[in-house]
Each structure stands twice: as structure tokens, then as C-alpha cells.
Amino acid sequence: MLHKNTLLCAGILTAFGGGFCVTAQADVVTSIKPLGFIAAAIADGVTDTQVLLPDGASEHDYALRPSDIKRLQNAELVVWVGPEMEAFMQKPVARLEGKKTLAISMLNDVHPLLMKGDTHHESIPNADKKNDEHHHHGEYNLHIWLSPEIARLAAVAIHEKLVELMPKSKTKLDANLLHFETELAQTDKHVASVLSPLKGKGYYVFHDAYGYYEKQYGLTPLGHFTVNPEIQPGAQRLHEIRTQLVEHKAQCVFAEPQFRPAVIEAVARGTQVRMGTLDPLGTTIPVGKSGYMQFLTHLAGQYADCLKGD
Known part of the structure; x- marks a missing residue:
């Protein structure tokens, strides 16, 4: 759909036989x-x-x-x-x-x-x-x-x-x-009912982004791989997480869409831990009046898919 200002601009250009047009977008x-x-x-x-x-x-x-x-x-x-x-x-x-x-x-x-x-x-x-x-x-x-x-x-x-x-x-x-x-x-209410059965199940997230959501719905992360998603976690950190994956019997490790999960795959390899993806920015959801509701619900589904297992 053409923006209303684009249409207005096209009309002005046609009426005055060309030239240039600056749209007065006020979004x-x-x-x-x-x-x-x-x-x-x-x-x-x-x-x-x-x-x-x-x-x-x-x-x-x-x-x-x-x-x-x-x-x-x-x-x-x-x-x-x-x-x-x-x-x-x-x-x-x-x-x-x-x-x-x-x-x-x-x-x-x-x-x-x-x-x-x-x-x-x-x-x-x-x-x-x-x-x-x-x-x-x-x-x-x-x-x-x-x-x-x-x-x-x-x-x-x-x-x-x-x-x-x-x-x-x-x-x-x-x-x-x-x-x-x-x-x-x-x-x-709906998200709370989806996530309620998952309380007490341990997992790791890729970076420290989900505290508000986890607090709201009573989820229990064991920790995260990195605070800065741009920097790969060091060998010592990965060794520590791998040990905890085995000892704490974490159910899941979560990657994120914009960061390659190679490091997470390496840490989880040979353990019983499942891999999931969490999208903290709602990249697949279109901007619209119900976007935020879809965002909360989609995230709940991503937690549930990995944590509830089979």
C-alpha cells in the first residue's frame, strides 16, 4: 500500500509536470x-x-x-x-x-x-x-x-x-x-497458563535479555552464555556452562535468530540437552495493532516447545 504522503507527492508531481517533492511524513x-x-x-x-x-x-x-x-x-x-x-x-x-x-x-x-x-x-x-x-x-x-x-x-x-x-x-x-x-x-493470562507447567525446569539463554518475562511467568533460568551478544563467550565460560548442563540437568539451551548457534551446539553436543530459539525482538512478527500480543504468545511457544520436550 502506498503511503498517503507518497500519493500526495505523486499528485503534486503530475500537476506541476515533474520537479521534486519532499514528503511531509509525520509518523x-x-x-x-x-x-x-x-x-x-x-x-x-x-x-x-x-x-x-x-x-x-x-x-x-x-x-x-x-x-x-x-x-x-x-x-x-x-x-x-x-x-x-x-x-x-x-x-x-x-x-x-x-x-x-x-x-x-x-x-x-x-x-x-x-x-x-x-x-x-x-x-x-x-x-x-x-x-x-x-x-x-x-x-x-x-x-x-x-x-x-x-x-x-x-x-x-x-x-x-x-x-x-x-x-x-x-x-x-x-x-x-x-x-x-x-x-x-x-x-x-493465556501466556501464564502456557508457561505455568514449565516452572522449575532449568535452561540457559544465549544472552541476558529475558529477566522481565521470566519474572512475570515464574521461569527459572540457570544462566546465560554472554551478556554481550556481539562477543563470543570465552573457553572458561563455555566449560563452566557445559559442566552445569550435565550437573544441573538443564532441559534446554536457547539460541537467538540473529546470532549463529554454533557455540551453543558445541556446548550441548553429547548431552541430553535440547536446543531451542528465543526471539527477543519479534523479528518474524509484522508491525500492527495485535503485534505485541503475538510477540508475547510467540515467545511463550518458543519456551514451551523446548522445555516441555516430548
Whole structure:
């Protein structure tokens, strides 16, 4: 489907016999896809939602392109996690008007819900501590889009901003927020029922991203391979994990779509441990009004497929 501004632009070009056209796009632009899911639910039928980070890229070290900068400048509203998670966003966002930006981790209601950083940090051998500290996002775990409660607060904040920016669309925005909150409550119950039988089953995740989701649904990870997904875990770390896979009888080790699972295959080889994949960014899910519900449900399915076994 052509964007409404593209159609407008084409009309102007036809009417004036060529020349150039600058589209006045005024969309909601989010840094990462899960925030795009939330924003799309609230902005549905009012304005479009775009996501900066392409599928397969990492939110930890993305480099903005000139076209990304342009999208940020033209955006009606820019939604991101915050400077400690997405350093690449800091400078361009600082140049925008405050009322047109929203950092979810900085919201007053969100701050008390933030979890402390790496909960397994003390178990990491010294050889890997340097790598881990390079990636440590200050004091808190900022993979906050994996918390249904923080997602709800993000939706409320996006709604508030859009009502301020587009007061004529208040009725539609109100209805969208109500719909999101109702669907979220139902999805949360459904996911809890899917994951409830898996409580107490041990597993390893590839990187330390899932704390909010695991806390919400009572899951019990034994640890993670790395805090920085860009850096391969050291030999000492892998030996430690392999020992624990055998001793703790972990049911599962989880890879992620954007990182090659070769290292995980090597560690699990010759053990009874199953391999699964967790997708913390919802790369296969289209941005749309039910995207966040699909995201939570899809992740539950990925945990369940591996942990429940045969």
C-alpha cells in the first residue's frame, strides 16, 4: 500500500509536470520492533508506525543511516527505550523537540519497575568479565519491552503524547488504548497458563535479555552464555556452562535468530540437552495493532516447545 504522503507527492508531481517533492511524513517512529508493536496498537487508524532497526540487527550497536536520521527528523513522535540501551539514538534524539520524543525507561511510572542489571554476573569467570562489563547497561536491565506491565505503561504514555500532538484524534486514540489494555490482560493470562507447567525446569539463554518475562511467568533460568551478544563467550565460560548442563540437568539451551548457534551446539553436543530459539525482538512478527500480543504468545511457544520436550 502506498503511503498517503507518497500519493500526495505523486499528485503534486503530475500537476506541476515533474520537479521534486519532499514528503511531509509525520509518523510515529520507534527504535526497535517491540516498541513498534505497542505504538502501532495505539496509533492504529490515526497515523503510521515505522521501526528504525532492521530485522536481524542488534539494538546494542546499530549505526544510523542518513535515511534513518531523516525519518527521525520528520517523525511526529519518536519512541525509544533510552540512552543506556540505544546509544545510537542519543545524539539525533537530543536534536528533536522534547514533546516529540519519548524514552520509555525514563518514565516515572516505569522507573520503580526496573530490574537491576545482570542477575548472574557473579557466576561469570574473570576471563569473561571484561567482555561483560563492556556491555553492561549501567545499573538496570533495560530489555523492558519484555515486561507486559511496562508495555502497558508505554502504551499509556504513547497515548498521552499522541493525544497532545493530535487532539482531534482523541476518541480513536482512547478506543485504541482501551483495546490494547483489554487484549494485553487476556494475553497475559493465556501466556501464564502456557508457561505455568514449565516452572522449575532449568535452561540457559544465549544472552541476558529475558529477566522481565521470566519474572512475570515464574521461569527459572540457570544462566546465560554472554551478556554481550556481539562477543563470543570465552573457553572458561563455555566449560563452566557445559559442566552445569550435565550437573544441573538443564532441559534446554536457547539460541537467538540473529546470532549463529554454533557455540551453543558445541556446548550441548553429547548431552541430553535440547536446543531451542528465543526471539527477543519479534523479528518474524509484522508491525500492527495485535503485534505485541503475538510477540508475547510467540515467545511463550518458543519456551514451551523446548522445555516441555516430548
